[in-house]
Structure formats: C-alpha cells, structure tokens
Amino acid sequence: KSGDIKLTHMQLIGLKHHDNTLKKIPRLEAKKIYRVIKKSIPDNIKLGTKDSSKHSNKDSTSNLELTIVPAGSYPSGKSESKDIDIIIVVNNQNVNIDSIRSNLSDNQMNQIMTQIVSNLKEKDILVDILSQGNRNLMGYINLIGDSSKVAHLDLKLVSKYNFPFTYLHFTSGVDFNRYIRNHANKLDYSLSDLGLFTEVNDINTNNKIKV
Numbered sequence: 590k591s592g593d594i595k596l597t598h599m600q601l602i603g604l605k606h607h608d609n610t611l612k613k614i615p616r617l618e619a620k621k622i623y624r625v626i627k628k629s630i631p632d633n634i635k636l637g638t639k640d641s642s643k644h645s646n647k648d649s650t651s652n653l654e655l656t657i658v659p660a661g662s663y664p665s666g667k668s669e670s671k672d673i674d675i676i677i678v679v680n681n682q683n684v685n686i687d688s689i690r691s692n693l694s695d696n697q698m699n700q701i702m703t704q705i706v707s708n709l710k711e712k713d714i715l716v717d718i719l720s721q722g723n724r725n726l727m728g729y730i731n732l733i734g735d736s737s738k739v740a741h742l743d744l745k746l747v748s749k750y751n752f753p754f755t756y757l758h759f760t761s762g763v764d765f766n767r768y769i770r771n772h773a774n775k776l777d778y779s780l781s782d783l784g785l786f787t788e789v790n791d792i793n794t795n796n797k798i799k800v
Contacts (some may be wrong), residue, residue, distance in 0.1 A: 602717050606729050609739045613669035618732060619659075622673055622740065626730075627657045629712045630677070634704055636697055653701070654680040658752075660759040661743070672741035673730065676759060677705065678752045693748060698723040702746055715742070751783045758782035 596604070614622075633652045661674025679701060681693055693701075702723060709715035709730070716739060719727040726744040747755045758766060759782065773780035778787055 599719050602719055602729070606717065606739050606741075610672070610729075610741050613671055614673070614732070614740055616663070616668050616670070619663055619670050619673060622730065622732070623657075623659050623663070623675070625712075626673075626675065626709070626714060629708050629714055630655060630657060630705055631708070634701055636700055655701075656680060658756065660745070660756065662760075664760050672743055674759060675742070675744045676752065676755055677744065677746045678749055679746065680749045695723045698746060702726065705744075705746070745782075747783070754780070754784050755782045 633654055636651050636653050656678040658676045658678060659674070660676045661672065662670050663674065679693065679698075702721065706715065706718070706721060706726065714730050715728055716731055717729045719729070721728075724746045726742070726746075728742050729739040730742045732738040732740055745755055745759060757769075761769070770780045773785065778785055780786075
C-alpha cells in the first residue's frame with residue numbers, strides 16, 4: 590500500500606518482543622538465566638582444523654575449553670539488568686601473540702559460534718536471533734519459568750588473549766569507556782574491546798601491533 594514502511598528483519602524481531610523487554614530483569618532472575626546458559630554450553634567444544642603438514646590434506650579435530658562469563662551491569666552488583674550480557678572465552682592460547690584477532694580464523698570462530706547457537710536453540714533458550722556473526726550474537730532468550738517473557742541477549746565470543754579488554758569494554762559504562770580510550774589515544778595507543786595497540790607508521794595503518 591502507498592505509505593507503507595518496509596521493516597528490516599531486525600526491526601520486525603525487535604517489535605515482536607518490544608513489550609516483553611521494557612521491564613528490567615531482577616538480579617535473582619538474571620543469575621538463574623546465567624546458570625541455565627552455562628549448563629547449556631559445553632565446557633569443551635570440538636573444532637575441525639586442517640592438517641598443516643605439506644603432504645596431508647586430512648582434517649583433524651581439537652578440543653577447546655570454553656568459559657562463560659557474565660558481563661554488562663551484572664558483575665557490578667546492580668539489583669536489575671536491562672539485558673543479559675555474556676562473554677564466552679575460548680581458552681586456546683598459552684602465550685601472547687601479535688594479532689588483533691588471536692590465532693583462530695574467522696571460519697574457526699564461526700564453527701564455535703554455530704555450535705553455541707545450536708545448543709541454545711536445542712534447549713529452547715534462544716527464541717529469536719537479531720544478528721549473528723563470527724564473534725557476536727544478539728537475540729532474545731526465554732526467561733526462566735515463564736516462556737511468554739523474553740530478555741535481550743548480547744553475547745561476545747573472544748579468545749583468552751582478548752578477554753581482559755572485552756571484559757573492560759563490556760562491563761564499564763559509556764563515560765568510562767570514552768575516557769579510557771581518549772586517554773590511550775593521548776599516549777599514542779589505540780584501545781578497543783580486543784586489545785591495546787600501537788600504530789605501525791611505516792606500513793598500512795590498518796595493521797596494528799598488540800602491546
């Protein structure tokens with residue numbers, strides 16, 4: 590019809606759950622949700638990897654340990670939360686490396702995220718997905734004990750090496766995040782949710798070395 594507005598997938602899903610997400614989530618309820626999500630995601634996950642040997646085309650599998658960490662306002666002890674924020678840490682590194690993305694490729698991170706989403710769906714926890722990437726998931730999950738109510742979920746998947754910076758970004762307020770990043774810039778560093786970097790002036794500025 591003339592004058593109709595075509596909404597995107599994200600907008601349609603957001604409108605579907607709008608009324609149910611207006612109220613904040615009590616801390617006790619949030620705690621229950623975190624526990625259920627933790628039980629739904631395995632402590633170890635199988636990841637298919639390509640054999641690096643020159644004379645082999647075989648695929649192999651490796652087990653990676655996952656750690657589920659509550660984030661957002663919950664760790665600060667607030668009595669209510671606007672949504673459920675979670676960081677899932679892939680414990681894949683024992684030493685630091687100079688990489689903004691750790692030593693797991695986008696394809697490997699996608700494998701892990703796909704398995705996480707599958708587990709949450711199988712347990713009827715994840716009811717709708719707003720967006721899904723290799724390292725980010727936004728959607729809606731059922732509130733414990735009441736399938737008619739949902740909460741907004743914001744999930745980050747990061748390596749062990751990137752975790753401290755993601756946690757800082759994901760648990761600090763907007764004002765503090767802005768202040769600490771500006772302070773880093775004054776010292777000629779770049780701070781993001783993946784790490785603290787120094788620009789390499791003699792090569793492409795998109796390349797950064799982790800400090």
